[in-house]
Amino acid sequence: MPDWDLGQLRALAAAADLGTLDAAARALHVTPSAVSQRIKALEQQTGAVLLRRERPVRPTVAGEPLVRLARQLDALTADATRHLADRPVPHVALAVNGDSLTTWLLPALAPLADRVAVQLVREDQDRSAALLRDGSVMAAVTAEAVAVQGCGVEALGVMRYRPYATPAFRDRWFAGGATAAALTVAPVVVFDAADRLQDRWLERRGADPLAPPRHLVPASADFATAVRLGFGWGMLPDQQSADDVAAGRLVPLDARAHVDVPLFWQQWSLRTRALDEVAEHVRRAARAALR
Structure with a gap:
């Protein structure tokens, strides 16, 4: 099993998220040269090109799983840090269709507002699974019944x-x-x-x-x-x-x-307390609101 370097993975994810090495460098408080060197080291380790050097830069097919891995490791790190130091509020990125967001999901998440920073991405239920595949979100309310690779799926209702x-x-x-x-x-x-x-x-x-x-x-x-x-x-x-x-x-x-329209809950298979709390509140609300 490869011994992944978290700094290299973060450099790749930052470049993919922000579109340029310069922007990634500013976000990571390093030089663009350092970002480039970290990504090149990761490419040497994997033996694959991980980033398309265009404007904006984008991960290749080989790079997408590593971008997702970087986001998952950051979520686990934040969860562990919170328990050890009781400091940062953990973030959970969640994709949801507009109608669910407007009608039943926001009240479901309100009790968590003081201990989980929820980042909501409004996306049609037929397209939200794509955000799980590229690691942009940790969970999704989606119409996709087949689990995205690395995720679990369960029916919420209709x-x-x-x-x-x-x-x-x-x-x-x-x-x-x-x-x-x-x-x-x-x-x-x-x-x-x-x-x-x-x-x-x-x-x-x-x-x-x-x-x-x-x-x-x-x-x-x-x-x-x-x-x-x-x-x-x-x-x-x-x-x-x-x-x-x-x-x-x-x-x-x-x-x-x-x-x-059947709706399903898909989330990363990794476990963090924040993600588990969000999932439980979503399940409870769906049982009350959906058919």
């Missing part, structure tokens, strides 16, 4: 989405019901270019997903606001729409229609 609009929007565009013809011309609110929730329901109804006008609103709370303001119809999770439905501000386009 977020159920339904198509909603304002009563006025429904009366204007869907007086005859949410038919394929009406859905082809009625404006729709979409989170971003990768959001497929509305497309999935349109396809089920026999409508061309590319036909209707689209409003892109890439923030979960603002997405719901756009639907409330009548920009278009959109798929909203039960957790986010219940109050508006009860107050009559939103109505379902089809009372029986829904799209279920």
